[in-house]
Structure formats: C-alpha cells, structure tokens
Amino acid sequence: MGELKWYVVRSVSGQEKKAKNYLETELGRHNLTELVPQVLIPVEKVFEMRNGKKRVRERNLYPGYIIIHADLGHGEVDHIITSTPGVIGFLGDKDKKDSANNKPVPLHINEVNRILGIVDEAEEQVATLDKPYVVGELVKITDGGFAGMSGTVSEIFDERKKLNVIVKIFGRSQPMELNYTQVEKEA
Secondary structure, three states: OOOOEEEEEEEOOOOHHHHHHHHHHHHHHOOOOOOOOEEEOOEEEEEEEEOOEEEEEEEEOOOOEEEEEEOOOOHHHHHHHHOOOOEEEEOEOOOOOOHHHOOEOOOOHHHHHHHHHHHHHHHOOOOEEOOOOOOOOEEEEOOOOOOOOEEEEEEEEHHHOEEEEEEEEOOEEEEEEEEHHHEEEOO
C-alpha cells in the first residue's frame, strides 16, 4: 500500500452528498475502501431563523467540492473516482489547459488541518447564526432571568455574536447585553 494523501474532487454543485454516496458505493463495490478510507464534505452547522423559530442546518463550506483521503498510486482508483456519477474530476494542476486531464495535486498538510479543524468544530455543535438581527427589531428573551420579556434591539456586535436589547422594567428602559442564542425574533 502506498501513501495516503488528501485530494479535492470537484462535483456537481448542490449534489455533493449524492456524489459522496455514489463514490463510497463504487469504491466498496470494487473493494478499494482501504485505498480511499475517507470521503468528506466539509460542512458547518448554522442557526437559521424561520417563522420566528431557530433551526440548525448544515451548510457546505466549499460548494461543489469533496475532500478524499486516498492512495492514487494504483491506476484503477483515480479512474473509478472520476467516472462516478456526480463527480466532475480532481482539482489539479493549474498549468494544464485541459482540465479533464489534470493530474491530481494533493493538498498541503496545513490546508488539510485547517479544513479538518473546521469540520471538527462543526461536529462539536459550534453553530453560528446565519441571519443576524437588525437594529430596531422586536425580540423576545428566551433564556435567563428575563425569559419571556420582549425588547427592542439597539446595538449588534456581530464579531461577538451578542446584541444590546432595550427592555422596559418597571416603566424604565434598561439595556441588556444578550447572546444571539438567548433571544428570538418576535412573530
């Protein structure tokens, strides 16, 4: 067995999961799973507000690309990968004009670590809010001692994922700094 390296495979955008499933099925059918032990689609989990409710969904970090850990030293492997439905080919040498005949170029280890680090964070449920709040928007506090109270967004701190909300307590306006996850849009 040769050396396993990470490669980028181009796929039809929006059909990465289908291409990944076809790829894994084909490799299993040809008994090549030991030469391609991992097929990944780098995704991140994001919060999305729909109808006033938070929903977590997965978003592709690199639409149209699949990352594989493979030993391409065996002639059959790269042909099976490129002939799989939904797969366009390898991300390869930029010097060639004919992209269909590109020689697969492995990723540098620092690129792999960066991509896998992002994937690991996604697995740890580190989610970000996809559509943040806007100033002047009416929100309802869902967490903490003031849960159930309504207020108006006065400031947004995108980099910290926090916002200032003005809440009326005993007839007085009080600013409160809250996380995105502690409030929801009021319907």
